[in-house]
Amino acid sequence: MRAAIKSVGLLGGGVIGAGWAARCALNGHDIAVCDLDPEAERKISEVMTNARRAWSRLTLAPLPAAGSIRVVKTIEAAAEGADFIQESLPEQEALKISLLARADKVAPPDVVIASSTSGLLPSRLQSGLAHPERFVIGHPFNPVYLMPLVEVCGGARTSDTTKESATRFYRALGMHPLLLRKEVDGFVADRLMEALWREALWLIHDDVATAAEIDDAVRFGPGLRWAFMGTLLIYRIAGGEPGMRHFMAQFGPALKWPWTKLMDVPELDEALLDKIVAQSDAQAGAAGIRELEQLRDDCLVAILQGLRTQDYAAGAVLDRFEKTLWAAGHRSEFDIEKSDLTKPLRLHETRVEPGWVDFNDHMTESRYLQVFGDATEVLLRVIGVDPDYHRGGHNYYTVETHLRHLREVEGGTPLHVTTQILGTDDKRIHVFHSLYRSDDDTLLATAEQMQLHVDTRASRACAAAPQVLARVQRIATAHRPLARPAGSGRAIALDQ
Amino acid sequence: MRAAIKSVGLLGGGVIGAGWAARCALNGHDIAVCDLDPEAERKISEVMTNARRAWSRLTLAPLPAAGSIRVVKTIEAAAEGADFIQESLPEQEALKISLLARADKVAPPDVVIASSTSGLLPSRLQSGLAHPERFVIGHPFNPVYLMPLVEVCGGARTSDTTKESATRFYRALGMHPLLLRKEVDGFVADRLMEALWREALWLIHDDVATAAEIDDAVRFGPGLRWAFMGTLLIYRIAGGEPGMRHFMAQFGPALKWPWTKLMDVPELDEALLDKIVAQSDAQAGAAGIRELEQLRDDCLVAILQGLRTQDYAAGAVLDRFEKTLWAAGHRSEFDIEKSDLTKPLRLHETRVEPGWVDFNDHMTESRYLQVFGDATEVLLRVIGVDPDYHRGGHNYYTVETHLRHLREVEGGTPLHVTTQILGTDDKRIHVFHSLYRSDDDTLLATAEQMQLHVDTRASRACAAAPQVLARVQRIATAHRPLARPAGSGRAIALDQ
Numbered sequence: 001m002r003a004a005i006k007s008v009g010l011l012g013g014g015v016i017g018a019g020w021a022a023r024c025a026l027n028g029h030d031i032a033v034c035d036l037d038p039e040a041e042r043k044i045s046e047v048m049t050n051a052r053r054a055w056s057r058l059t060l061a062p063l064p065a066a067g068s069i070r071v072v073k074t075i076e077a078a079a080e081g082a083d084f085i086q087e088s089l090p091e092q093e094a095l096k097i098s099l100l101a102r103a104d105k106v107a108p109p110d111v112v113i114a115s116s117t118s119g120l121l122p123s124r125l126q127s128g129l130a131h132p133e134r135f136v137i138g139h140p141f142n143p144v145y146l147m148p149l150v151e152v153c154g155g156a157r158t159s160d161t162t163k164e165s166a167t168r169f170y171r172a173l174g175m176h177p178l179l180l181r182k183e184v185d186g187f188v189a190d191r192l193m194e195a196l197w198r199e200a201l202w203l204i205h206d207d208v209a210t211a212a213e214i215d216d217a218v219r220f221g222p223g224l225r226w227a228f229m230g231t232l233l234i235y236r237i238a239g240g241e242p243g244m245r246h247f248m249a250q251f252g253p254a255l256k257w258p259w260t261k262l263m264d265v266p267e268l269d270e271a272l273l274d275k276i277v278a279q280s281d282a283q284a285g286a287a288g289i290r291e292l293e294q295l296r297d298d299c300l301v302a303i304l305q306g307l308r309t310q311d312y313a314a315g316a317v318l319d320r321f322e323k324t325l326w327a328a329g330h331r332s333e334f335d336i337e338k339s340d341l342t343k344p345l346r347l348h349e350t351r352v353e354p355g356w357v358d359f360n361d362h363m364t365e366s367r368y369l370q371v372f373g374d375a376t377e378v379l380l381r382v383i384g385v386d387p388d389y390h391r392g393g394h395n396y397y398t399v400e401t402h403l404r405h406l407r408e409v410e411g412g413t414p415l416h417v418t419t420q421i422l423g424t425d426d427k428r429i430h431v432f433h434s435l436y437r438s439d440d441d442t443l444l445a446t447a448e449q450m451q452l453h454v455d456t457r458a459s460r461a462c463a464a465a466p467q468v469l470a471r472v473q474r475i476a477t478a479h480r481p482l483a484r485p486a487g488s489g490r491a492i493a494l495d496q
Numbered sequence: 497m498r499a500a501i502k503s504v505g506l507l508g509g510g511v512i513g514a515g516w517a518a519r520c521a522l523n524g525h526d527i528a529v530c531d532l533d534p535e536a537e538r539k540i541s542e543v544m545t546n547a548r549r550a551w552s553r554l555t556l557a558p559l560p561a562a563g564s565i566r567v568v569k570t571i572e573a574a575a576e577g578a579d580f581i582q583e584s585l586p587e588q589e590a591l592k593i594s595l596l597a598r599a600d601k602v603a604p605p606d607v608v609i610a611s612s613t614s615g616l617l618p619s620r621l622q623s624g625l626a627h628p629e630r631f632v633i634g635h636p637f638n639p640v641y642l643m644p645l646v647e648v649c650g651g652a653r654t655s656d657t658t659k660e661s662a663t664r665f666y667r668a669l670g671m672h673p674l675l676l677r678k679e680v681d682g683f684v685a686d687r688l689m690e691a692l693w694r695e696a697l698w699l700i701h702d703d704v705a706t707a708a709e710i711d712d713a714v715r716f717g718p719g720l721r722w723a724f725m726g727t728l729l730i731y732r733i734a735g736g737e738p739g740m741r742h743f744m745a746q747f748g749p750a751l752k753w754p755w756t757k758l759m760d761v762p763e764l765d766e767a768l769l770d771k772i773v774a775q776s777d778a779q780a781g782a783a784g785i786r787e788l789e790q791l792r793d794d795c796l797v798a799i800l801q802g803l804r805t806q807d808y809a810a811g812a813v814l815d816r817f818e819k820t821l822w823a824a825g826h827r828s829e830f831d832i833e834k835s836d837l838t839k840p841l842r843l844h845e846t847r848v849e850p851g852w853v854d855f856n857d858h859m860t861e862s863r864y865l866q867v868f869g870d871a872t873e874v875l876l877r878v879i880g881v882d883p884d885y886h887r888g889g890h891n892y893y894t895v896e897t898h899l900r901h902l903r904e905v906e907g908g909t910p911l912h913v914t915t916q917i918l919g920t921d922d923k924r925i926h927v928f929h930s931l932y933r934s935d936d937d938t939l940l941a942t943a944e945q946m947q948l949h950v951d952t953r954a955s956r957a958c959a960a961a962p963q964v965l966a967r968v969q970r971i972a973t974a975h976r977p978l979a980r981p982a983g984s985g986r987a988i989a990l991d992q
Contacts, residue, residue: 015736043736141717142734149717176716178709188705189713193727195695196688200727209684213674215726217685219809220672221637221645223722228795230711230719231689231696236776237788238638240511240539244776248769273744280732280740292733298806299724306798309849312791313715315798353805360886360952365869365894370862390856397904398861400988403897408955423990430990448988456856459904491987492896492944494919494926 001112001134001165002083005172006030009082009107011075011099013037016116017088018044019144021069022051026145027173028064033071034078041071051145054297057353058146058304059318061325062381079103079111084169086138088116093124100135101128112165114138119186122155132157136166139187140175143293146300148176148317151187174321176314204279205272211279227303228313326387334382336471341478344418347382348375349438357411368403372433372447375417379431383471394465396429396451404487407444414438420485421476426463427453429472432485446487497608497630497661498579501668502526505578505603507571507595509533512612513584514540515640517565518547522641523669524560529567530574537567542786547641550793553849554642554800555814557821558877575599580665582634584612589620596631597624608661610634615682618651628653632662635683636671639789642796644672644813647683670817672810700775701768707775723799724809822883830878832967837974840914843878844871845934853907864899868929868943871913875927876947879967890961892925892947900983903940910934916981917972922959923949925968928981942983 008024010017013035021031021044033044048069055063072078079085085103089096096115103113109131116139117125126135136158141147150170154163167177180187186194203209209217225234239247284292307315334347348371356367380386380396389395409415416438423430429451435444453464464472504520506513509531517527517540529540544565551559568574575581581599585592592611599609605627612635613621622628632654637643646666650659663673676683682690699705705713721730735743780788803811830843844867852863876882876892885891905911912934919926925947931940949960960968 015734141721142730147717147720149713151713176712178712178716180705180709182702182704184702184704188699188710189717191695191699192692192710192714193718195691197727197731199687199691203684203687206678206680208678208680209676211728213676214684214688215728216672216674217645217647218688218722218726219724220674220813221643221685222689223719223724223726224643224796224799224810225637225792226714226719227723227799228715228719229792230714231693232707232711232776233779233788234638234792235693236780237785237792238511240785244773245769248773273741277740277744280728283729284732289733289736292729295806295808296721296725296730296733299803299808300720302802302805302811303720303723303799306802307795309798309852310791310794312795314720317716364866365897366862366866369865369899370860373861397901399901400986401861401897401899402988403865403899405893405895408893425990428990430988450988450990489987489989490896491985492898492926492946493985494921494924494946 001110001161005083005169007032007082007084009078009080009085009103010034010088011078011085011103012088012090012116013040013044013071014088014090015047015142016140016144017086018047019051019140019142020086020088020116022048023145023173023175025067025069026051026055026063028067030067031069032078032082033069034073034075035071036073044069044071047143047145050143050293050297053294054143054146054301057298057301059322059325061322062328063325064328075099075102076106079107082107082111085111085113086116087113091117091120093120096120096125097128100125101130104129104131104135109134112136112162112169114166116140118190121183121185122153122158123183124155126155126157133159134162136162137180137183137187138166138170138177139189141189143297143300146297146304148174148314149189150175150177151180151189152177153180153183153187155183172324174317176317201272210282212283215283228307228310228315334378336382336474341475343482344420344432344434344479345379345382345475346416346418347378349414349416350374351415352409352411352413361411362408363411363413365405368405368435368445369401369447371415371417371435372401372403372449373398375419375433376431376449376451379419383475384465384468389465389468390456393455393457394453394462395456396453396464398449399452400450402448402490404446404490405444406446407442409437409444415444420482421472421479422448422484422488424472424476426469427461429476432488434485446485448488448490497606497657501579501665503528503578503580505574505576505581505599506530506584507574507581507599508584508586508612509536509540509567510584510586511543511638512636512640513582514543515547515638516582516584516612516636518544519641519669519671521563521565522547522551522559524563526563527565528574528578529565530569530571531567532569540565540567543639543641546639546786546789546793549790550639550642550797553794553797555818555821557818558824559821560824571595571598572602575603578603578607581607581609582612583609587613587616589616592616592621593624596621597626600625600627600631605630608632608658608665610662612636614686617679617681618649618654619679620651622651622653629655630658632658633676633679633683634662634666634673635685637685639793639796642793642800644670644810645685646671646673647676647685648673649676649679649683651679668820670813672813697768706778708779711779724803724806724811830874832878832970837971839978840916840928840930840975841875841878841971842912842914843874845910845912846870847911848905848907848909857907858904859907859909861901864901864931864941865897865943867911867913867931868897868899868945869894871915871929872927872945872947875915879971880961880964885961885964886952889951889953890949890958891952892949892960894945895948896946898944898986900942900986901940902942903938905933905940911940916978917968917975918944918980918984920968920972922965923957925972928984930981942981944984944986 008029010033013033122137126132137153139151170177200214236244308318352363418434420432431449433447455462504525506529509529618633622631633649635647666673696710732740804814848859854860914930916928927945929943951958
């Protein structure tokens with residue numbers, strides 16, 4: 001199986017296929033996606049827009065340059081030249097088997113072919129392939145560009161190498177591959193979801209609860225916990241000090257109680273369908289699909305970032321992914337070789353995120369410093385202070401910052417920072433950042449900073465490395481003719 | 497039913513009862529909890545410690561002074577004098593009926609008696625009461641002090657007033673009451689959990705997945721979404737542009753597929769029990785129950801705060817709760833009348849949270865300013881700049897901050913800030929904050945700030961109200977003899 005994957009062939013460009021396209025393209029892969037829908041390009045590009053938006057909030061880690069996405073009209077055109085093939089066609093076994101066989105014909109045998117099926121059996125899906133050993137299930141969750149889980153499941157004839165290759169590929173995309181030990185219809189996650197779903201249908205059918213009430217029972221209750229611990233660990237904790245056996249003794253008898261109707265399946269007749277659709281429409285209200293998707297993505301990003309602060313569950317997956325991105329050292333967006341150094345550098349753009357504002361919808365104080373700190377981080381990468389340099393035991397630390405708040409700024413406002421070097425010596429960089437609204441270039445705040453180069457192991461100041469000093473000097477020299485910015489060199493005093 | 501609730505009687509002080517005790521006490525209620533376990537006091541006090549820890553991270557909003565918790569040994573002692581009674585006894589119908597009847601005898605009829613049962617029917621539980629109309633289900637989720645959901649369900653003889661009173665009481669505790677329209681065994685949330693749980697037991701029974709793998713399938717996958725949107729809305733979104741009817745057409749047939757074994761119930765024999773216990777032990781590893789509880793609570797807090805930035809789902813519940821706390825204007829912890837004003841004021845204590853550190857485990861720059869900003873907020877409340885004052889159209893804004901970073905500080909370090917007023921006039925307060933490690937009083941950083949009083953509607957500076965100026969002046973006068981702190985009045989320059 002291929003060690004280096006550049007091109008990815010996608011069979012099917014619906015909700016799941018488009019999600020794969022976005023996730024792979026954001027990780028630098030070039031995509032050929034086969035979809036016959038005449039609107040496929042528009043739909044995939046809308047998913048890509050959502051994905052870019054979500055990732056810009058998800059991480060500051062440097063991503064590789066995004067890959068290209070090309071929509072093609074045959075299975076063969078998607079499969080040819082691909083280093084990895086992912087199928088996301090409708091859940092019809094016969095259709096999948098016949099189209100997988102066509103991809104199998106044109107792809108060299110060292111290319112993995114994976115299927116996104118939610119629950120069809122891999123041994124059956126691989127039955128029509130000349131090279132069944134390179135076929136595996138890689139079952140993702142919507143939105144593919146944000147959800148970490150991908151269930152990896154081999155069929156009877158899948159090789160171990162294939163499972164390992166797929167696992168490695170998905171992990172490099174920032175996902176959490178769960179290698180299944182057995183193939184069963186519905187795999188693991190969909191069996192659990194399906195059980196809950198059938199019960200939900202009964203609750204609607206019997207008028208016990210509406211769609212919105214069922215969702216509230218989940219998201220204000222057990223769903224909050226399921227975001228980081230599954231049922232088993234949550235129940236263990238619910239057992240308190242005596243542990244799992246005690247919990248089972250307490251809760252076990254409930255298995256015999258009439259607490260679910262799942263022994264039976266509701267008939268999905270027109271009446272039940274109408275009820276579900278009407279309740280779903282009422283629940284969604286005026287919100288359109290893109291709006292709901294963005295709301296979902298914003299919540300997912302907030303949860304992933306929240307869990308990242310605990311370095312636990314999906315937060316640990318994100319943390320590991322970011323570490324690999326930093327280590328890969330993809331070039332930052334600012335290129336010292338190609339930029340005009342005779343004016344303040346435009347290093348960082350962002351916007352006022354919903355969580356950055358106070359009850360008056362104004363950006364809170366500490367977020368100003370965060371934005372300036374992010375600009376400083378970019379400056380440091382530009383002058384060569386990167387993870388390798390950190391590992392060598394050196395870094396610049398901020399020892400002093402003078403902030404001036406000139407204008408309030410509301411949630412959602414687009415922002416950018418420009419940075420001027422006021423002076424430098426072999427240990428210090430005297431920096432002046434200016435924060436602007438990007439829509440009308442109003443100056444909002446300034447931050448004057450002294451950066452001190454330190455030996456991080458000895459915790460004391462020392463001279464920076466020659467290649468770093470050379471870059472600092474190059475920018476400082478270019479900035480020397482610039483006027484001192486208004487407000488630099490100030491002290492705080494009442495008599496001003 | 498009683499409009500003002502001060503004392504709460506709790507029947508049962510296990511995991512759920514202790515959680516109620518903590519949530520109610522943190523909201524200022526005095527608690528009498530009946531529990532016969534000789535270790536009840538220790539266990540309840542450990543839950544209270546966890547709850548205080550979680551709430552200190554959850555919100556900066558001012559809480560009322562915590563109520564007292566008293567463990568008593570009879571149902572009558574818990575019920576007498578209570579304004580609201582909550583029963584959390586073992587899930588045995590006959591036991592609950594007989595003990596509820598004893599509480600019913602001693603409590604005046606205008607006191608609500610609620611049961612925490614996960615699924616027993618209210619019409620049966622109220623059958624032995626002389627005043628069945630004041631009985632209602634209030635089914636919470638573990639940990640009760642953090643989870644918003646409480647299912648409110650009346651029996652055949654429950655009055656509407658009782659349901660309304662219980663709903664109002666739970667909402668005032670920061671919870672999200674879900675009023676059920678019908679009584680069914682297991683209510684809504686537990687039916688959904690039970691369905692998923694039975695499927696999980698089959699997966700373990702059939703060796704398809706282990707306890708840890710099942711939990712991973714949830715928390716890296718559908719569980720992440722269930723923290724803010726339930727199954728119905730998530731499926732609607734998965735349907736993409738064509739909507740819910742289209743989704744049902746696609747996914748409906750799966751109901752007939754063998755994607756769940758829930759038509760049947762696994763026999764909970766010794767072999768299955770042993771397997772579950774062994775897998776649960778392996779999953780928990782060396783972590784003890786308190787450690788797991790704290791991990792769970794930290795993740796819940798991170799998710800609640802993450803969702804709060806989106807003002808959605810449980811985050812919207814937290815946001816509303818905090819607004820009522822701010823509006824209630826509980827006195828801040830610093831009391832100007834009782835404090836020594838002749839030294840810098842110790843206004844704010846915190847610690848370096850896990851999410852505040854960079855990859856070197858050092859607190860990130862912007863978090864310093866956040867801690868100083870929190871200290872400023874306390875100062876403003878102390879001088880009378882509170883939500884009422886804001887609503888009057890006035891506030892102090894930070895116009896300038898000079899930060900000096902003197903020492904690095906690691907995750908987990910306890911911190912406190914002291915605040916000196918360097919000068920003031922009718923529009924401005926010149927403040928100097930010092931940040932210390934609390935364990936050894938090392939000075940870590942300082943922040944000199946100029947606060948400017950503004951008419952927030954006109955967006956221009958103006959004099960503060962006389963009662964505010966009087967308090968500022970009182971502190972400033974007491975601070976006048978203090979030495980100017982080292983580092984005040986500085987400008988940033990290379991030649992220092």
